[in-house]
Amino acid sequence: NAGVTQTPKFRILKIGQSMTLQCAQDMNHNYMYWYRQDPGMGLKLIYYSVGAGITDKGEVPNGYNVSRSTTEDFPLRLELAAPSQTSVYFCASSYGGPPGYADTQYFGPGTRLTVL
Amino acid sequence: ELKVEQNPLFLSMQEGKNYTIYCNYSTTSDRLYWYRQDPGKSLESLFVLLSNGAVKQEGRLMASLDTKARLSTLHITAAVHDLSATYFCAPNRDDKIIFGKGTRLHILP
Numbered sequence: 001n002a003g004v005t006q007t008p009k010f011r012i013l014k015i016g017q018s019m020t021l022q023c024a025q026d027m028n029h030n031y032m033y034w035y036r037q038d039p040g041m042g043l044k045l046i047y048y049s050v051g052a053g054i055t056d057k058g059e060v061p062n063g064y065n066v067s068r069s070t071t072e073d074f075p076l077r078l079e080l081a082a083p084s085q086t087s088v089y090f091c092a093s094s095y096g097g098p099p100g101y102a103d104t105q106y107f108g109p110g111t112r113l114t115v116l
Numbered sequence: 117e118l119k120v121e122q123n124p125l126f127l128s129m130q131e132g133k134n135y136t137i138y139c140n141y142s143t144t145s146d147r148l149y150w151y152r153q154d155p156g157k158s159l160e161s162l163f164v165l166l167s168n169g170a171v172k173q174e175g176r177l178m179a180s181l182d183t184k185a186r187l188s189t190l191h192i193t194a195a196v197h198d199l200s201a202t203y204f205c206a207p208n209r210d211d212k213i214i215f216g217k218g219t220r221l222h223i224l225p
Contacts, residue, residue, distance in 0.1 A: 058212060059212075101166075104161050
């Protein structure tokens with residue numbers, strides 16, 4: 001199993017450009033998440049999905065969009081990039097399961113994005 | 117809205133000493149996660165705590181959960197340099213896993 005994969009690893013964007021960060025998992029997980037981590041800070045939840053076709057906003061969704069057309073893939077779209085979106089972006093997945101289930105969240109390696 | 121507070125945010129300690137990291141959260145949660153992050157790396161899951169009074173141990177790390185107090189602790193026993201990292205707690209509510217700011221742990225040889 002490759003686990004959670006993210007592409008690209010690094011990217012530099014100019015202000016106003018758009019891009020899509022790719023995330024895929026091969027563990028047949030239902031839940032997928034996008035987080036951003038600013039330097040020296042914790043992770044902020046951008047969007048999450050509990051299954052194909054279902055997405056919902058997290059703590060900091062403005063400036064981002066997501067889709068979940070398959071169980072495996074959960075791309076994050078940045079429209080009109082701004083310097084405030086400079087960050088490291090992590091994708092994660094978990095099985096889900098009912099309350100009482102010891103669900104483990106697996107993280108991808110991250111994408112380091114700089115907007116200049 | 118679920119808010120998470122970790123204390124301390126930075127901890128420098130000597131090898132061989134014991135210490136505890138505290139994680140307070142603002143609303144009820146049905147799971148609480150602890151993660152480790154090494155500099156420049158991704159996150160590694162350490163523990164998942166489900167119920168009041170839950171205690172899990174792995175090596176020199178022990179995590180506990182008090183759901184009534186909305187408090188989780190990560191206790192480090194006889195610290196070694198390899199445990200230097202940033203540790204995050206993250207409770208779960210309504211399918212959202214919300215992270216604390218992290219505790220940067222520096223263990224001096």
